[in-house]
Amino acid sequence: MSKPNKVTKLAVIKSSAKATSSSIKAHEAKKRLVFRPILENPYTQSNVWPFIQPELGSDIVALLESLLKNPSPEVYRGFNQTVAALEKQAAYNRGKLSDPVPQIKYVFVCKFDISPAILTSMFPVLSVTASRSADDMVKLVQLPRGSIEKLGDGIIGLTPNLERAKSLYDLVDEKVKDVDVPWLNGIFDKEVPFEVPKVKQIQTSVGAKK
Numbered sequence: 234m235s236k237p238n239k240v241t242k243l244a245v246i247k248s249s250a251k252a253t254s255s256s257i258k259a260h261e262a263k264k265r266l267v268f269r270p271i272l273e274n275p276y277t278q279s280n281v282w283p284f285i286q287p288e289l290g291s292d293i294v295a296l297l298e299s300l301l302k303n304p305s306p307e308v309y310r311g312f313n314q315t316v317a318a319l320e321k322q323a324a325y326n327r328g329k330l331s332d333p334v335p336q337i338k339y340v341f342v343c344k345f346d347i348s349p350a351i352l353t354s355m356f357p358v359l360s361v362t363a364s365r366s367a368d369d370m371v372k373l374v375q376l377p378r379g380s381i382e383k384l385g386d387g388i389i390g391l392t393p394n395l396e397r398a399k400s401l402y403d404l405v406d407e408k409v410k411d412v413d414v415p416w417l418n419g420i421f422d423k424e425v426p427f428e429v430p431k432v433k434q435i436q437t438s439v440g441a442k443k
Contacts, residue, residue, distance in 0.1 A: 266436060266437075269434070269435050269437055281357040281412060281413060281414050282344070282356075282357060282373065282375050282412075283373060283374070283375070283409050283410045283411070283412060283413075284410075285374060285375055285376075285377075285409065286408075287377060289404075289408050289409075290375075290376055290377040290380075291377065292404065293341070293374060293376065293401065293404065293405065294376055294377065294380050294383055294384065296398075296400060296401040296404065297341060297376075297384055297389065297401065298383050298384060300395075300397065300398055300401060301384060301385070301389070303397075305395060307335075307391060307392040307394060307395040307398075308389065308390070308391055308395070309337060309389065309390035309391070310385075310386045310388075310389055310390075311386050311387075311388060312352070312387065312388050314390075315337070315340065315388045315389065315390040316359070316388075318334070318335065318337055318390060319337055319340070319359050319360070319363045319371075319390065320359070320363075321334045322334055322335075322336060322337060322363040323359065323362040323363040326362075326363060326364065326365055327362065327420075335392055336365070336392060336393070337363065337371060337390040337391065337392055338371060338372060338391060338392060338393035338402075339371070339372045339374065339390065339391040339393070339401075339402065339405055340356065340360055340371060340372065340373050340374065340388070340389070340390050340391075341374045341376055341384075341388070341389040341390075341391075342356055342373070342374070342375055342376065342387065342388050343376050343380045343381040343384070343386075343387040343388070344375040344376070345375075345376075345377065345378040346378060346379065346380060346381040346382075346387055347381070347387045347388075353388075356373055357373060357412050357414055358414055358417065360372075360373040360412045361412055361414050361417045361420065362417070362420065364421075366421050367421045370411040370412065371412070372405050372406070372409055372411070372412075373409075373412045374405060374409055
């Protein structure tokens with residue numbers, strides 16, 4: 234049997250390359266451009282803690298340190314006690330409980346001394362839901378690193394009627410802004426306004442079905 238000549242081999246190679254190229258092009262052509270909707274998630278916002286200047290934080294810690302030397306029923310200390318009180322307060326202020334509960338007005342958190350961060354991440358939302366109204370918000374104060382060693386507890390709640398804490402109240406009221414959680418803006422209204430969902434479109438492609 235005679236061997237195929239060079240011309241025949243070249244023709245076979247070209248034909249094979251052309252077939253491969255056509256196959257790749259056909260596969261690429263089957264890919265479709267699609268637009269996937271992405272719904273904005275307000276729950277991932279991390280900048281809702283009121284900003285505290287370092288000097289202000291130090292002044293607040295000094296006042297708290299002096300205040301905590303004498304125990305008082307108006308002072309809630311520790312995570313469990315403070316959170317439980319705020320949750321009951323939120324339930325009462327939102328009409329879920331009928332019996333009045335003590336009202337915590339000021340919450341101090343050693344945010345940078347507590348880990349993991351998820352342990353303190355709910356305080357902005359809890360502070361808003363526990364507030365009486367938009368004009369009477371629970372003040373949330375993040376304390377500077379190292380505060381927990383001076384105060385003995387990482388989380389402290391105060392009611393607004395402790396006479397010897399007046400200088401602390403005045404300082405916080407004047408210098409610390411209210412918590413701002415945008416997606417809870419309507420919580421104090423009888424009718425919560427409808428907000429148009431913020432949907433983004435991301436262009437991508439999908440491969441051909443096998």
